[in-house]
Amino acid sequence: MDNLVLDLSTYASSHPGGAFPIQHLVGRDVSKFFYGSYALDGNQNGPGHETSAHTHSNIARKIANKHVKYVLATKES
Numbered sequence: 001m002d003n004l005v006l007d008l009s010t011y012a013s014s015h016p017g018g019a020f021p022i023q024h025l026v027g028r029d030v031s032k033f034f035y036g037s038y039a040l041d042g043n044q045n046g047p048g049h050e051t052s053a054h055t056h057s058n059i060a061r062k063i064a065n066k067h068v069k070y071v072l073a074t075k076e077s
Helices: 020-024 058-066
Strands: 004-006 068-071
Antiparallel strands (some): 004 068
C-alpha cells in the first residue's frame, strides 16, 4: 500500500471483511482497494451478493501502520 510493504498474516483472521481480501492480494499493491476505488468478488458475502467498494477508516490506517515491514524508496528520496 502506497510505498509500504505490509505483513498482515497475523491480522487476516481479524479483518472485518474476512481473511479472503488479504490472502487474495498478497504481493500486490492494495492501495486502490484500501482507498475505496475497487472491491473484490468472493469475499465472505458469498456468491451472488454484490461486493461494494469500501473506504477504510483512520483506525484501519493505524492497523496497517502497525504491520509495516519495509518502506520502499521513492524517486524523491
